Amino acid sequence: MMSTSTSRRGPLISAGILLGTGLGGFIDGILLHQILQWHNMLSGVRPPTDLVAMKYNMVWDGLFHAFTWIMVVLGLWRLWAAGNRPEVPWSARTFWGSLALGFGLFNFVEGLIDHQLLGLHHVHPGENQLAWDLGFLASGVVLMLVGWAFIRKGTRDVRPRGGLRLEHHPLYR
């Protein structure tokens, strides 16, 4: 059995972060942009007050969804690569923690750049938009902390995928 010190969790954490970012981005895009229609990608710059402005924002929402889709594809690619490496421990805690870390990291970074610095859009424009924006940032921090805690707990997990290294499996000897 591998020891914790030699375990290589980087690829699994990286895959989880990419997938968490992509799926978190989809939650933002589908829930906040489309279902609740609180904001659009550039609604702070070009408020969707007429049809052309709505379509303008729709194009940018589409590009945002394209980027989140690319993140999911990259995450799947890295997850597949991690699964093929026997030295990578197949830890559920590490993976789910990385998903939460990716989701939170994206919320925090996106909130900081797009909401606070550039003002491309705000979470819920109106009287309390700063409170909503800060709440969004806080949700990112909480998700990152929860994710990091799970990843830390996952250091004890050392089993590779399938629980047995292929070279030790009777079929592959």
Add this chain to the structure above:
Amino acid sequence: MERLVAVSARHALSAERKSRAATPRGARTRSAWCTRAVIALASLGSAAPALACPRCAAGVAARGEVLQQGFTFNLLSALAPFLLVCAVCLWFERRERP
């Protein structure tokens, strides 16, 4: 045009209803091909704006604006959070490499 088709469809439907009422009970009725065609045309007329929307003037204008009004800056702004996350992932990938 749409209004014209809708009015024609209403007339055609009312004419068909009258002819059905005049038909003896139990007799099989069949709507004329022109009635059915007008109804189909009317339904197409109401759906046409939605179907044509990807090519409509508002869509063309919006896509034009996207490309003309600070496209590079907006693209980089939208991409920035994703690129930062990718940088963090790269760091994780390299950190525990033997």
